[in-house]
Amino acid sequence: MSEVPLQLPGYAHVYSGKVRDLYAPLGADGAPRADQLLLVASDRMSAYDFVLDTPIPDKGVVLTQMSLWWFDRLADLVPHHVVSTDVPAAVAGRAVLVERLEMLPVECVARAYLTGGGLNEYRSTGAVSGIALPEGLVDGSRLPEPIFTPSTKAPVGEHDEPIPYAGVVAEIGEDLAARVRDLTVRILQRGNEIATDRGIILADTKVEFGMRGDDVVLADEVLTPDSSRFWPADQWEPGHPQPSYDKQFVRDWLTSPASGWDKASGEAPPALPDDVVEQTRAKYVEAYERLTGQTFRA
Numbered sequence: 001m002s003e004v005p006l007q008l009p010g011y012a013h014v015y016s017g018k019v020r021d022l023y024a025p026l027g028a029d030g031a032p033r034a035d036q037l038l039l040v041a042s043d044r045m046s047a048y049d050f051v052l053d054t055p056i057p058d059k060g061v062v063l064t065q066m067s068l069w070w071f072d073r074l075a076d077l078v079p080h081h082v083v084s085t086d087v088p089a090a091v092a093g094r095a096v097l098v099e100r101l102e103m104l105p106v107e108c109v110a111r112a113y114l115t116g117g118g119l120n121e122y123r124s125t126g127a128v129s130g131i132a133l134p135e136g137l138v139d140g141s142r143l144p145e146p147i148f149t150p151s152t153k154a155p156v157g158e159h160d161e162p163i164p165y166a167g168v169v170a171e172i173g174e175d176l177a178a179r180v181r182d183l184t185v186r187i188l189q190r191g192n193e194i195a196t197d198r199g200i201i202l203a204d205t206k207v208e209f210g211m212r213g214d215d216v217v218l219a220d221e222v223l224t225p226d227s228s229r230f231w232p233a234d235q236w237e238p239g240h241p242q243p244s245y246d247k248q249f250v251r252d253w254l255t256s257p258a259s260g261w262d263k264a265s266g267e268a269p270p271a272l273p274d275d276v277v278e279q280t281r282a283k284y285v286e287a288y289e290r291l292t293g294q295t296f297r298a
């Protein structure tokens with residue numbers, strides 16, 4: 001279902017991703033400003049590479065407020081791109097005015113636990129992104145320390161492709177590659193220092209950086225359930241796929257007979273029942289409240 005992007009007076013629509021939309025504020029001359037962008041998080045949710053027909057109420061607000069909370073807590077590690085949260089009423093709470101940066105062409109991924117594509121690579125080669133790992137690791141194993149496992153920024157509709165560290169060096173140079181590698185790993189470490197005590201494991205995360213002169217600036221969103229794997233810490237048990245903190249209700253229903261959907265069919269999933277929507281909304285709110293210690297207000 002391709003949605004017509006929201007019209008925002010005073011802003012030009014630039015781009016729509018799966019669950020977020022990008023706008024440019026208009027200058028006094030009516031032309032899009034070149035120095036700022038408006039990042040808008042929708043209530044859209046993706047599962048099994050589909051954007052679901054059914055929105056999750058407040059998801060955009062919860063994830064935006066969570067990202068803002070993390071930007072503040074990471075500010076001693078790395079500057080961020082946030083300019084203001086003074087945004088149009090139509091997107092209140094779920095949009096951020098940001099400084100337009102020269103974005104680095106690398107998806108900076110760090111992994112603290114082994115699963116997904118990293119696990120597959122490990123099973124084939126004993127390494128991930130060229131980083132040799134101990135023998136005997138299984139799905140969900142905690143890594144001795146977080147590792148940097150970058151990807152390309154794939155064109156719309158395609159999957160990011162893992163690239164070796166040497167590929168990042170070739171793309172952005174040795175100095176910058178080392179800086180973004182170290183920052184990405186430290187962001188995930190900091191995230192888990194805070195999150196794990198509050199009942200959430202951040203298994204891995206993807207961050208994006210842009211340049212402000214010679215400074216590396218943290219952009220995009222940070223340490224949200226859309227950019228990271230959130231696992232309930234009290235259910236962590238290496239040896240099998242871990243339950244998702246936020247996506248498990250949707251995954252369980254979509255793969256149950258109740259949905260009538262066949263994941264292998266390639267057909268789009270059906271609309272979600274109200275109870276699955278509400279349970280999923282509640283998990284996003286719960287994650288926000290556990291992490292921040294603040295009560296969520298829609």
Ligand SMILES: N#Cc1c(N)ncnc1-c1cnn(Cc2cccc(F)c2)c1
Nearest residue numbers: 016017020021022081099100101219220
């Ligand atoms: N963040 C940021 C950013 C920045 N500060 N400066 C320049 N470009 C970007 C930028 C460009 N694409 N994206 C991804 C993206 C984010 C949100 C919604 C979308 F649809 C797509 C980010």
